[in-house]
Amino acid sequence: MSPRTPKPSGRPTRPPAFDTQTDLRRRPSGSRSERGSFLILCEGKTEKLYFTGMRSRRGPQLAVDVPERDHRGIVQEAIGRRTAEYDEVWCVLDTELDAALADDLIADAEKGGVELALSTPCFEVWLILHLDGCARPFQTADEAKKKLSRMLPDWNESETRYSDFKKGVSQACDRARRLDAGTDDHMRNPSTGVWRLVERILARPSR
Template identity: 55%
Template structure:
């Protein structure tokens, strides 16, 4: 699902071009009131820690939370928390679910005007793409986690830090775009997190 257009007209002239910087810092352009704001609702602590690490004092404002609920409830929660306070609202979810449930999530998000960043089979695949290309399907989310641990021996779900992956962010976006454009049912493997990263980076310009 493509990101919703920002509500603030003073930002309407943004080019939409994804910058090459990985720091996510915006160019100095005036007051703090010009910063865009994002609400990110994550499935778990791993995702929350990753996106919390993206915060910079000159970048867009990121409100990051991980409500303890199922996928559908999380999307509904995002819809309920939409307000003029946020320019964009996103849910970051794994898709180790049957296709019908994923379709239901997509419809719910569209109805609630919420953006989805889906990863198949799990967010760990997005982290894998920071280090290498990978197009072979995974049997499960656990298999993706095992692969990530093999290429990042010091990694664990409880100690995920954006700074540990930042150098590979540009490569991850490029690799993820090649696998899937982010529309419709996500193939295994794929991750649409690159679309959220692009939105955040544009919000920092």
């Protein structure tokens, strides 16, 4: 004899309980793992303020630090902090118009497996490119900073605001790429490799 089918009780059926054991392997597009995480070590406050200003709730995780070390020391620290916690580790440094220093930084970074964004003569070249083209060589880093101050009178190193440059990010990347002109000459004056890092950050999917 077949088993009897229970009669409906007439009461509404409760929805199944919520499964708190979410399968983390089935993350939707834009999840934290896909958004990625970057460790960015800089040599100065200007760079730190710029990159912390890029943080957003929907973008990648950006850990930005300014170690109190010289250029090569910053690269060594980046190598020491290269762990699975970060998808990419970058050093944002100036060449200071010192070719021997630039060569050492490149060799150290390649050996240690970290990325390097060099600017010649300084990071302010990257900021200038948000506002206009820039092809004339700078004799010193101070000369570049003075040019930026003339272009953006409210700017100063200790109060750099990413919001002042945000609208020009795409143009800055295009201009910096043209300055590179497909060469590996990190001493090209002016030039900056920061566009590579910025494009990597912007390429990450939003949540």
